[in-house]
Amino acid sequence: MQKQTAAHRVHTLRRQGALALLRHAHAHPAATRADAARALGLSSGSATEITARLKALRLLDETVPPQTGGRGRPSPALTAHPRGPLVCAVSIGHERWRTATVELGGRAVDGDAGRNPPGGAPAVLGVLRARIAAARRRHGHRIRAVSVAVAGTLRGTTIVQASGLNWHDIALEPLRAAPGTPLLAGNDASMAGLAEARRGAAAGARVSLHLTVEVGVGGILIVDGRPVEGATGAGGEFGHMPFGDPGLSCPCGARGCWDLAVDGRAMARALGRPEPRDPRTEAERILAAARSDPAARAAVGEAARALGRGAGALVNALDPELVTLSGLATGLVATAPDELDEGYTAALMRFRRAGPPPLVPSALGPASPLTGAAEAAFDAVLSDGGFQSWSDETES
Template sequence: MRSTTAAHSARALRSQGALAVLRFVHAHPSATRADASRALGLSSGSATEITARLKAARLLDEAAPPRTGGRGRPSPVLAPHPEGPLVCVVDISHERWRVACVELGGGVLDSEQGRHSGSADVVGLLAGRVTAVHARHGRRLRAVSVSVAGTVRGTTIVQASGMGWRDVALEPLRPPGVPLLVGNDASLAGLAEARRGAGAGARAVLHLTVEVGAGGILVVDGRPVDGATGAGGEFGHMPFGDPALECPCGARGCWDLAVDGRAMARSLRRPQPRDPRTAAERIVARARTDPASREMDAVADAARALGRGMGALVNALDPDLVTLSGLAIDLAALAPDPLGEGYTAALMRYRRADPPPVRPSALGSLGTLTGAADAAFDVLLTNDGLTAWSAS
């Protein structure tokens, strides 16, 4: 009897635009029922009927609309159901970790964070946190989505040169029966930026970030172009740097080494920093307070190198616009002329009159978390995902 009911409700969810309404609400978290029906071309009656079904399936809820003072009865706001599906996002960056529960629409329910020593042992600690989240939310937890500052293939971190990790399997983060997704932090931040941030509305967005090294992703029609195994977008390991330098990745001349704290330390004839991100922050802060300082020259060199690689990638990938995050925003803000010179010099002549605009990230440090949650909801907001939800 139970399975017949589940099959019936799964069929009901698959039909008549329920999936379209859910995807719309996920992408537009404060939308009203009237917004959804307008955007999806539904009659008011169909929108009411679909939202009633989604409410019964514990996927959507309706909240009172904000008072506008306008005439007529305002349309209710479509909100995630209080017992609806959740995604557990695990964000592993060079020195920090974060575990957060995200609901439909991207709202963060609970979140905890801490620092780690850089050792891969942190995976054991995070597995404990994910197990606790699973115990707390039970079947509401539909996926674990991990964002990592490293190169990812499947669910393994092939290398995270900033942390010295190689071949670290993340399977311990998978609770029994729950899908595990793993993505590169820059790629996930780019996905979110293209869909919800500074790139929203553009067809092809090139996102570039600099933290320790450079990374990014090309997002076309809201989909990341990340290759056969998800390891694409490692722009930092293209040979836009000095061929005399060997990168921890094993290649020579990587762009990574020309744009971050290691590059700035080299410009300043200082030893290579143990923590390149913090070193870069100090150099940037000094350049900001004293534009005539040697630190400013180091920032300008890194900005020029960022611009050159950006121009090369624009030639190759043809984006509508380029979005920047992390240290790349500081480089662009402090040294716009060197960045622009590097960019223009690398662009093919026909592009120079009207190059793709370069914009700072709108999501900032929330980019990776938002992108990791979106990647998981992409899997959940499908016919198969809804069928599994109904069965649970």
């Protein structure tokens, strides 16, 4: 029994070391074996031994980068194995869908995109199911997880409410690649925040807040590279906090939602126009008109001020190191920076004003929800269970 326990302990330590190196290679695609050894506190011999095992398991490879003209031969970089694990990332927006098959390190090996077809959720999910099935036919068992970013509120893998799509209680189970293959799902703004924290403007920050404006406001708090999603996965619905006019009803069922103060609906209302059928397109038109039309500029300024006020309130509550902004929020920053700053500063507690967390535009732009979905999928692949499952299949 004692020998079995000792053997099990050694096996566990080896698995933990292999996972640590694998996760490092995923997070730092250009890293060398020596880089990983330094970062993880491994000896050169241990790093070499672990790398050899991961290569044998078809999880990692080593590739010599092209010569840059310097002296000496460059060290080989740890890269995805050409027959290694892949994940399917999916993004469902208000108007368009996107898919990507992604390898370790974050590179997309293939992908597709298109407009949401008429027919609501069944039609959109049918298109996406066909794309995932095609990826499964191309890559077989290498597809280890599917992860979906959705412009809506989710509990687990069910969309409980997506007002912009007019979807309610939609199960995403049809998108599972195969029985037993993990299926994950999250709000698109939450996935975008995860992407910015891992590979974008908030990389290196321990605590960051992400906010995006599309149809309303979404976002997420990221702590140590992990999203704070709440008990059921529906956390981050910042747009439904009562930072707006309490006299206005929101499609979510609440009143006074922040959503109604910052997007195309708010700008149209400020201009005396009826509520637009497509708030995002309306916002883009008003942002473009603001360059020459004082009334449009004032409407944009009002929305920017409301965005700043809400961001300041969330900074007071959540204490992030920085706030990343994406979607239409970047247009508000570019068009009305003074109003945004005025609202933000006025909302901050006095002690924060000397050095407030900066408001930083997204580094990944429209690709961030899909990138975040891929990151969430690899979290499942690079877990104890995911590693063991791949190892068992490879070694059998």
